[in-house]
Amino acid sequence: MQLDTVLSALSDPVRRQIVGQLANASIDQACSAFQLPISKSTSTYHFRVLREAGLIKQRYSGTTILNTLRAADIEVRFPGLLRAVLQAARSETAVATSEVQ
């Protein structure tokens, strides 16, 4: 797990949305469980970027791909990083929402 690749993977809002949802999920999530504002092929690309950065694991269950956040591995490698990024993402979303209102 390389910091360059991890930060680059997290620099995209769709990928942060995926990571955020996985961080809150108690079970593995199918790709179809994510309401992403993009096409299926673009979504597949984003999941691949996250997997190649080491942030998520993917496994087949029948024909469904299930996604898991590698939260513990990330925390060991880069303590506090994921929490800070997800908190920053939430605060940015909150600011954007309040500006729209």
Place this chain on the structure above:
Amino acid sequence: MQLDTVLSALSDPVRRQIVGQLANASIDQACSAFQLPISKSTSTYHFRVLREAGLIKQRYSGTTILNTLRAADIEVRFPGLLRAVLQAARSETAVATSEVQ
């Protein structure tokens, strides 16, 4: 200051080196104060990326450009993020160094 741009700016090791040196500096740093393994024009590019992401301020003192980290602004906007990234960078450098030895 946008999270996308900030994370993208911090995803480069040279830019993290600049930010790390500024974080440890008690006074503004001239561009020439950084021992970067790159050409002057590439270095100018990296400083510009950091400035445009809102991470640093640049000002002229005579013909010298002085750089300051916007640490307080970053902390207000994205609490804990810069600290986590710089800590991750140090831990990655430490691992890389111990692997070389």
